[in-house]
Amino acid sequence: MISHTLDHAMFGLFSTHALHLADKHGVFTHLIQEGPADPAGIARSRQIDAETLERLLLVLAAVSVVERDDEGTYRLAPELVPALDRRSPRYLGSFVRHLVTNTTGQLHQLDAYLTQGKAAVDAELPSPFDTIYKDEAATEAFLEAMWQLSFGVSGELVRLAELDGVRTLVDVGGASGAFAVAALRSYPELNVTVFDLPQVGPFLERTREAEGSGDRLGFVPGDFFADALPRAECLSFGYILSDWDDETCVELLTKAYDACANGGRVLLMERLFDEAGGPLATAAMNLSMHVETQGRHRTASEYTGLLEKSGFVDCSVHRSTWDKHLVVGRKP
Structure with a gap:
């Protein structure tokens, strides 16, 4: 009999x-909007195939994303609503899309990395951000995923940073401005400059206009x-x-x-490994960094x-x- 742990790893x-x-x-x-429903009702409403939907929902029920009763009615697990509601700052749908449409297609490289090493394999490939920013659509999809990963937590990170009295902040690689917006909302006297590649400019302009x-x-x-x-x-x-x-x-x-x-001060905002090599999300994204970039996650x-x-002193760690x-x- 295959263990529950191995089941989750395989499937x-x-x-x-x-x-x-x-x-x-x-x-x-x-x-979320209509409440519990059966696959046929959802399929009619969303104009999708009921049989395929039911098979998808059975998988999601098996991993406790949705709950299924004896009559075959499904409801969303309440604690997961913030991550799956498109109106929520914790919504992660665009990041999941990035994993499926971008990351998954690159994982095959790991086999070659194991046998040849990353440096040898990557020498034949374009640089990571040439791929990520290859055209406007790819840039927009990446920035949307990064906004969703960053904006919700940024409000808490801004509070942890205690920016009282700071007048100028430069967000290096700040993308479409998730952290910048959170900082501006919290500190009316603050001015923020995003420093990033030229392709990002039009998307930051959208943020500036929206805000x-x-x-x-x-x-x-x-x-x-x-x-x-x-x-700054x-x-x-x-x-x-x-x-x-490094x-x-x-x-x-x-x-x-x-x-x-x-x-x-300089602020580093990252996933952090614990000393035991977890949590799972950090370990998984560390593998993603291996195929999508040239970096890794750290403790x-x-x-x-x-x-x-680099010369900085009095370093401190603040967990969200x-x-x-x-x-x-x-900086002294």
Whole structure:
């Protein structure tokens, strides 16, 4: 008999795709807005095939995403509603779509990595962000996924950062402005500049217009390998250092040190491994980093070590109630 643990490991492929398709076709939206329903009723409402839907729902019930009663009626597990409701700041549908449509298609590279090594295999491939930002549609899909991963937690990270008295912040690789918006909402005297590749500019402009941020939200296009970072009292890196190896991280943090005002701070916002190598989400995303970027996830002490090598002192770790946490370094 196969163990429950091995079952989940073997068949996770199916539950991830079932989760994505149920979200894509509005099944969760129906259950949230209309309440418990049977597959036939949901299928009529969403104009999808009832038999295929029932098979998807059986998989989702087996992994406790939905609950099924004896009459074959399904309801969404209440504790999961925030992550599956498109109106919620905790909604993760776009990130799941990224896993299915982007990450899954690259996992085959792991076999070659095992036999040839990552460096040899990647030498024949385009650089990661050439692929991620290959066209407007790909850029938009990636930025939407990153917004969903970042915006909800950003409000808590901003509070943990205690930005009282800070007037200027540069969000390095800040994408369409998830952390920037959270910071601006919390601190009326703050001005934030997002520094990112030129392709990101139009999407940040959409954020500025939607938020009515005016001059408080700025954008500087550039390449953080080729260009100096804009100067500020505080610089932040959210899900950036996990894209790169240790040597590159020290290079970027040294640039941040040079751009940071004396007495200022740098904020690192990342998933963190615990000392036992978990949790699962961090371990899985660490594997994703291996195929999608050139980086990895780290422990809090490893990030502190990178900060100290770059000149920062008085490093501290602040854990959120989400998967993304804050490591702070101060410039003397």
